Amino acid sequence: QQQVKQSPQSLIVQKGGISIINCAYENTAFDYFPWYQQFPGKGPALLIAIRPDVSEKKEGRFTISFNKSAKQFSLHIMDSQPGDSATYFCAGLSSGSARQLTFGSGTQLTVLP
Amino acid sequence: NAGVMQNPRHLVRRRGQEARLRCSPMKGHSHVYWYRQLPEEGLKFMVYLQKENIIDESGMPKERFSAEFPKEGPSILRIQQVVRGDSAAYFCASSPSGTEETQYFGPGTRLLVL
Numbered sequence A: 001q002q003q004v005k006q007s008p009q010s011l012i013v014q015k016g017g018i019s020i021i022n023c024a025y026e027n028t029a030f031d032y033f034p035w036y037q038q039f040p041g042k043g044p045a046l047l048i049a050i051r052p053d054v055s056e057k058k059e060g061r062f063t064i065s066f067n068k069s070a071k072q073f074s075l076h077i078m079d080s081q082p083g084d085s086a087t088y089f090c091a092g093l094s095s096g097s098a099r100q101l102t103f104g105s106g107t108q109l110t111v112l113p
Numbered sequence B: 001n002a003g004v005m006q007n008p009r010h011l012v013r014r015r016g017q018e019a020r021l022r023c024s025p026m027k028g029h030s031h032v033y034w035y036r037q038l039p040e041e042g043l044k045f046m047v048y049l050q051k052e053n054i055i056d057e058s059g060m061p062k063e064r065f066s067a068e069f070p071k072e073g074p075s076i077l078r079i080q081q082v083v084r085g086d087s088a089a090y091f092c093a094s095s096p097s098g099t100e101e102t103q104y105f106g107p108g109t110r111l112l113v114l
Helices: none
Strands: A004-007 A009-014 A019-025 A030-038 A045-050 A056-059 A062-067 A070-078 A086-094 A101-102 A107-112 B004-008 B012-014 B019-024 B031-037 B043-049 B052-054 B067-068 B073-078 B088-095 B107-111
Touching: A004 A086, A004 B107, A019 A030, A019 A086, A030 A062, A030 A101, A030 B052, A045 A056, A045 A062, A045 A070, A062 B052, A070 A086, A086 B067, A101 B031, A101 B043, B004 B088, B012 B019, B019 B088, B019 B107, B031 B073, B043 B073
Parallel strands: A009 A107, B012 B107
Antiparallel strands: A004 A019, A019 A070, A030 A045, A030 A086, A056 A062, A062 A070, A086 A101, A086 A107, B004 B019, B019 B073, B031 B043, B031 B088, B043 B052, B067 B073, B088 B107
């Protein structure tokens, strides 16, 4: 019940293209869904996050689409840039006192110049 | 405002030795979380602590691993009698409270067990 499944494992996009990363979850106790960006040798950094009562959230070139009934959410990166090349993790945060993040397995994004 | 600090950034230990990983949360944050990242995998929750209390240790291996967050000083993740399978990146995150969703991550400690 704790899994978050993420796809694809790797993604190559041309500069200016749209990058799309998908996640599906099983645990209905999740009440917060962040996306983290991680560069090699660095810690994950929060990119954008959404709550399940919202179907879409946009911040600059980054958009989360959320489908509560399907228990799926996705990250869209518009006008992808080489500087976006990193590993992206989706996650779900448990409600209640056990505030642990459950992460997907990650997507390694490469944006070609 | 300094971010989450972890040290050492890299740690090499031989099998059977002890590893101590330290985490100083962001200023004003009293909640600390430890995660482990194996190569080519996502982060896995280990333990959630407040000052002087372990709130959730459901992700901690039952043996050899322990964590603390004393009233003064950094949080410590301690691994006794390390084995090669303990080689991983260990990340600490902090938040100002248990109701705050955002967890801010440190740069991690890369542990290599020879």
